[in-house]
Amino acid sequence: MPAMSMSFQVRRTGRRSKNISVRVHHDGTVRVGAPTWASLKEIRRVVQMHAEWIAERVAEAKAVAPRYDEGALQFFLGKRHPIAFESPEGRDSVSFNGRRFAVATNDRKADHVRDLMRVWYRSRATEVLKERVEQCVDLPWLKGTPSWRLRRMRSQWGSCTATGDVTLNTQLVKAPLDLIDYVIVHEFAHLKHHDHGPGFERLMDRHMPDWRTRRRDLNTLGPAILVD
Secondary structure, three states: OOHHHOOOEEEEOOOOOOOOEEEEOOOOOEEEEEOOOOOHHHHHHHHHHOHHHHHHHHHHHHHOOOOOOOOOEEEEOOEEEEEEEEOOOOOOEEEEOOOOEEEEOOOOOHHHHHHHHHHHHHHHHHHHHHHHHHOOOOOOOOOOOOOEEEEOOOOOOEEEOOOOOEEEEHHHHHOOHHHHHHHHHHHHHOOOOOOOOHHHHHHHHHHOOOHHHHHHHHHHHHHHHOOO
């Protein structure tokens, strides 16, 4: 795959950065981190150097990319269910009956169906994660319900800022409930310990003894549910 024909995004990393980095995301997009002093010619040279590795990673990503045709399987709370198309009675929509996703639309193009699924997932994530957060607010180091929000993220399950704002990935609603709970407790633990040092680990050990197993299971599942 020649570098000139390879699509990639460039993110400038500042003057102090010393290296040009290349990363292939779960959805197959190629992102290059480059210092402000690096020329486009130099960036292309680095991409060309890694062209074979990039092509392999992109192919792997495409191999597990979700489909949106009739019968294609989509995750919800750790299980996969098929898509079934229906004629819409009003606006295009998605519903779920516990066994399948009913996609009501006459436009079956993959991008359109994907967008409909994204709307449905965000709606369900709002409900499910709110419920799971409420079950975690009795953690002894918390004082009430922490500030949190939802956002669809490409490579993170969640984040916690230095000021205590927690963000959870809408894609979590595709994972089993015990793994959703792990991410919530993990991010809430950062309200007390902002790093992953011994204090953080002791806190997790005390309140979720099997957190390492849950983390491993989530990372194993990750490539299948982070992409949409």
